[in-house]
Each structure stands twice: as structure tokens, then as C-alpha cells.
Amino acid sequence: MYGGGNVFEATKFDDLQTEDPVKLAEFEARIARGEKIEPNDWMPQLYRKQLIRMIEQHAHSEIIGALPEGTWITRAPGFRRKMAQMAKVQDEVGHAQLLYSAAETLGKTREQMLTDLINGKSKYSNVFNYPAFTWADSNIISWLIDAGAIVNQMANAKGSYGPYSRALERICAEEAFHLKYGHDAVVHMATGTPKQREMIQAALNRWWPPIMTFFGPSDKMSTHTETLMRWKVKMASNDECRQQFLDMYVPKIWELGLTVPDPNLKKNMETGQWEYTEPDWDEFKRVINGDGPCNAERLAVRRTAEERGAWVRRALLNPKAKYVRPLA
Amino acid sequence: MSLTSLDPRVTRLNLPEGEAPAIEPKPELDQFETYEVFHQKKEGAAYTYVGPVHAPNEEVAFLFAKEQYSRRAACTGMWIARTEHIQVTPYAGDGENVYDMVRAQDPTEQSEQPEPYEIFHLKKRGKAHTHAGRVMATSYQEALQEARNQYGDKGPIVNVWVVMSKHVLQSAEEDKDMWTTIPEKKYREAIAYKVMDKITKYKEEHKTTAS
Ligand SMILES: [Fe+2]
Numbered sequence: 001m002y003g004g005g006n007v008f009e010a011t012k013f014d015d016l017q018t019e020d021p022v023k024l025a026e027f028e029a030r031i032a033r034g035e036k037i038e039p040n041d042w043m044p045q046l047y048r049k050q051l052i053r054m055i056e057q058h059a060h061s062e063i064i065g066a067l068p069e070g071t072w073i074t075r076a077p078g079f080r081r082k083m084a085q086m087a088k089v090q091d092e093v094g095h096a097q098l099l100y101s102a103a104e105t106l107g108k109t110r111e112q113m114l115t116d117l118i119n120g121k122s123k124y125s126n127v128f129n130y131p132a133f134t135w136a137d138s139n140i141i142s143w144l145i146d147a148g149a150i151v152n153q154m155a156n157a158k159g160s161y162g163p164y165s166r167a168l169e170r171i172c173a174e175e176a177f178h179l180k181y182g183h184d185a186v187v188h189m190a191t192g193t194p195k196q197r198e199m200i201q202a203a204l205n206r207w208w209p210p211i212m213t214f215f216g217p218s219d220k221m222s223t224h225t226e227t228l229m230r231w232k233v234k235m236a237s238n239d240e241c242r243q244q245f246l247d248m249y250v251p252k253i254w255e256l257g258l259t260v261p262d263p264n265l266k267k268n269m270e271t272g273q274w275e276y277t278e279p280d281w282d283e284f285k286r287v288i289n290g291d292g293p294c295n296a297e298r299l300a301v302r303r304t305a306e307e308r309g310a311w312v313r314r315a316l317l318n319p320k321a322k323y324v325r326p327l328a
Numbered sequence: 329m330s331l332t333s334l335d336p337r338v339t340r341l342n343l344p345e346g347e348a349p350a351i352e353p354k355p356e357l358d359q360f361e362t363y364e365v366f367h368q369k370k371e372g373a374a375y376t377y378v379g380p381v382h383a384p385n386e387e388v389a390f391l392f393a394k395e396q397y398s399r400r401a402a403c404t405g406m407w408i409a410r411t412e413h414i415q416v417t418p419y420a421g422d423g424e425n426v427y428d429m430v431r432a433q434d435p436t437e438q439s440e441q442p443e444p445y446e447i448f449h450l451k452k453r454g455k456a457h458t459h460a461g462r463v464m465a466t467s468y469q470e471a472l473q474e475a476r477n478q479y480g481d482k483g484p485i486v487n488v489w490v491v492m493s494k495h496v497l498q499s500a501e502e503d504k505d506m507w508t509t510i511p512e513k514k515y516r517e518a519i520a521y522k523v524m525d526k527i528t529k530y531k532e533e534h535k536t537t538a539s
């Protein structure tokens with residue numbers, strides 16, 4: 001799972017003047033024709049850098065995103081839910097593997113990506129820096145965070161980079177189960193005892209502010225953003241994704257008699273757009289930069305897993321092994 | 329003080345609290361080399377590329393591949409090959425045929441006797457390579473020419489992968505039942521969750537309060 005929260009900053013590669021104009025024109029014409037780019041094709045530096053960054057962040061989000069729900073496997077109420085929760089968490093870790101490989105085809109190794117994750121150099125979706133206090137929190141994540149991720153992933157699957165699209169197609173197929181499973185869990189609580197209703201409402205109240213930041217702040221429309229949209233790296237603006245999410249899920253929350261903790265949330269029938277209280281972007285920035293309730297724990301857990309497994313990996317390593325980038 | 333978490337398992341790890349010093353960059357091959365995986369969706373279908381796995385050796389690669397690529401989708405067979413062993417042609421544009429672009433090349437390495445090679449075609453960018461067939465040759469270069477003669481005129485082909493058959497680990501015919509999924513795993517299918525009944529019932533019961 002993955003949220004925008006993904007701010008496409010200008011980089012030193014923004015200057016397309018340094019690119020070979022003939023190759024650049026061919027590259028752009030290929031994308032304009034609707035063809036996909038494959039790993040061995042010539043591509044501008046900016047395209048490569050932004051895709052690595054985006055796919056890498058997506059991969060980290062899957063692997064870190066497995067932690068808050070993973071917490072609840074041992075305490076899931078009942079055997080069937082335990083099995084389902086486990087299957088979902090395993091899917092998410094599998095998504096990370098698929099995505100790391102897609103990013104690797106662009107030239108960054110999995111070793112480099114994992115190092116950057118643990119050292120805080122690469123980001124992951126900010127929502128996972130918040131804790132899952134109760135089983136109900138886990139249900140809200142399974143339903144609504146995955147719902148947000150699906151909005152993003154469906155858009156990105158239509159992007160121009162072949163390996164990323166292939167991975168996303170596989171991922172989207174599995175997400176259908178996550179969404180239904182999460183919805184079912186929330187419905188169960190919402191239509192259950194007064195205590196269960198109270199728990200799910202409390203969890204929704206806790207998760208709503210992070211959910212509203214999931215797609216990231218409104219994009220600044222710059223030539224940079226335009227370029228990435230033309231190259232089909234960025235497929236929809238953060239606001240478009242947020243609006244789509246609200247359109248699809250607010251009615252489903254309301255039909256359960258639950259309240260969304262934002263008195264200003266309503267659909268403007270004239271514009272067709274949802275209006276809402278502007279999320280707290282200062283908090284978003286503070287948390288994404290390390291100062292959230294769970295940042296330290298998430299990275300410590302990942303780091304420990306890497307460190308404790310290192311000797312096994314070293315023992316298994318074939319001395320004749322040679323690194324080659326995955327093909328596609 | 330060690331890190332306390334809502335997750336008792338994390339608390340029991342006794343991790344130091346506060347900021348940890350940066351780790352050394354992971355050494356090369358810490359995550360092993362990669363293998364490319366092909367699956368067969370149903371009996372008789374051509375093997376199709378599904379993606380890579382990282383693994384320390386062929387056996388583990390096969391297990392990881394089975395887990396990653398057959399856990400959630402129908403599968404009746406699987407092949408894996410080390411990425412290093414696959415030779416790749418340049419990519420043509422959609423609608424073109426890459427065989428028209430590659431010229432015959434001298435072999436870099438040659439065997440005395442012809443050996444089998446597996447040929448995979450990509451028909452359209454963004455799609456997956458599928459198995460076109462097997463050819464006999466004494467080198468990768470000769471195998472590609474053979475492939476061109478035998479399968480080269482079958483419509484647009486944007487890319488070709490060539491790999492010696494002996495470098496492909498194939499699941500065995502007699503192990504077929506490893507691919508059957510037990511029916512008790514319905515809990516991980518979307519269709520197992522029928523929420524509408526519960527929602528409708530809830531709405532019925534709360535008609536007066538719902539606006
Ligand atoms: Fe997810």
C-alpha cells in the first residue's frame with residue numbers, strides 16, 4: 001500500500017537541456033503513442049530518478065505498512081480472522097518484493113534501497129508512523145488505507161514504465177481481497193454491539209486525519225509536474241486521488257451510521273467536489289521527517305530484522321554469485 | 329530504557345530507545361542474485377514470465393517463486409532461470425519485429441554438439457514474455473537465428489529472451505499436486521466476503537435513525 005504523500009520535488013535532473021534532443025524526442029513520441037518504456041530503453045535522467053524514488057517509496061510503504069497490521073495477527077479475534085489477517089500481511093510483504101525488483105531494473109540495488117530505508121534517507125507512506133491501538137484500528141487500516149492505496153495503484157498501473165505496470169497489475173489483483181476483507185471487518189464492528197461500534201468509531205476518529213494526508217498536499221503545478229505527467233510517471237494529481245477516494249468511501253462510511261470527524265466535510269453539489277477541513281500539513285511534515293509516534297519503532301524493527309538475518313544470508317551466499325539487474 | 333511498543337512482540341525484542349547510528353551500507357549481494365520466473369497458468373498453456381526473485385540458490389529460488397507467484401493465482405507449473413543466464417535482444421517498438429533488426433552475430437562461446445535453448449517472445453511492450461519454443465543450437469547467437477527461422481514470422485515481436493534449457497529449472501510432471509490449492513483457503517478471496525447482507529440488515533433495523 002502506498003500513498004502519494006509523495007512530493008515530486010525538482011531535482012538537478014530537471015534541466016532537460018543536457019539530454020540528447022533526438023533521443024528525448026523519440027522517448028516522448030513513444031510514450032505519446034501509448035507504448036511502454038522497458039528497462040533497456042534510453043530514458044532521461046529525470047524519468048529514471050523520479051521512478052526509482054516513487055517505486056522505492058512504494059516498496060518501503062508495503063514492507064513498513066505490514067507492521068501495524070502484523071501487530072494484530074497474534075491477537076486477531078478468532079481463527080478465521082487470524083488466517084485472513086496473516087494472508088493479507090503476507091501479500092503486502094510480497095508487494096514490497098515485486099516493487100523492489102521493479103525499482104532495481106532502473107539501476108538501484110535492493111541493498112541500497114534497504115540501507116536508505118533503515119537510515120531514514122528514503123521515505124515510506126507517512127500513515128504508518130501512526131499506531132494501531134486496537135483491533136478496530138487494524139480494521140480501519142485494512143479497509144480505508146488499502147482503499148486509498150488502490151486509488152493510487154490503479155492510476156499508476158496505467159503509467160509508462162513496463163516493469164512497474166506489470167508489478168502493479170499483480171498487486172491490484174490481490175488488493176481486491178484486502179479491500180473486501182477490511183470492509184467486512186469494519187461492517188462487522190459497526191453492526192455489532194454498542195461497544196464494538198464505539199471501538200470502530202474511535203478508530204475512525206484516530207485515522208481520519210492521517211487518511212486525509214495520505215495522497216499528499218495539493219500539487220504545485222510547475223513545469224516539473226507537467227513533464228512528469230506528460231511522461232506518464234505521475235498519473236493523477238494528489239487532489240484528484242483524494243477526491244476520488246472521498247467519492248467512493250465517504251458514502252460507505254455514512255451508510256454504516258458512522259461519523260467522519262470533520263464537521264466541514266460535504267460534497268459541493270455545484271462543483272461536484274468534496275469540501276473538507278484542510279489537513280494539518282505542518283504535522284504531516286513533522287511526522288514524515290521523523291517526529292511521529294511510531295517512526296523510531298518502525299525503523300528499529302526493520303533494522304533488527306535485517307541485522308539478525310545477516311549471518312544467515314552470509315552463510316547462504318554462493319561465492320560465485322554475480323549481481324545482474326533483474327530483466328523486467 | 330528499551331523501546332516499549334503496543335505490540336508485545338516488539339517490546340520483547342528489547343530494542344534500545346532513541347536514535348540509532350546509521351548502518352553501514354549493505355554489502356553487495358547481501359540480497360543475493362536474481363532468478364527470473366515463468367509460470368504456466370493452466371494445463372497446456374505456454375509458460376509466461378511473472379517476475380524475478382532474489383535467492384541464494386536454485387532450490388530456494390524455486391520455493392520463493394512458488395510462494396511469490398503461485399500463492400494467489402492459478403498455476404500448473406513453474407520454470408526458473410538465473411537472470412545471468414538469459415540473453416536479451418534489443419527492444420523494438422510496438423508493432424515491429426525485432427528479428428528484422430538483429431543481424432547474425434558470431435558466437436561468443438560455442439558447444440561441440442547442438443544443445444537445446446528455450447526461446448521467449450515479448451509481443452507488446454508492458455506485457456510479459458511467453459515461451460515460443462525450443463531450438464537446437466551450438467551457441468546463443470545460433471539459437472537466436474534458429475528462433476528467427478522457426479518462430480520469427482509470427483506477428484510483431486518486440487523482444488526475445490534466449491536461455492539454455494539446462495539452465496532452466498522446471499517443475500516436474502510428477503509433482504503436479506503441489507499446485508493444487510486447498511479449498512479451505514477461501515478466506516483470502518474477495519468473493520468470500522459478503523458484506524451487503526449485513527449492511528442491508530443494519531439499515532433495515534435502523535431505518536428511523538438513518539436520514
Ligand atoms: Fe495495504
Ligand SMILES: [Fe+2]
Pocket residue numbers: 001062091092095149171
Ligand atoms: Fe499492498
Ligand SMILES: [Fe+2]
Pocket residue numbers: 001092146149175178
Ligand atoms: Fe493491501
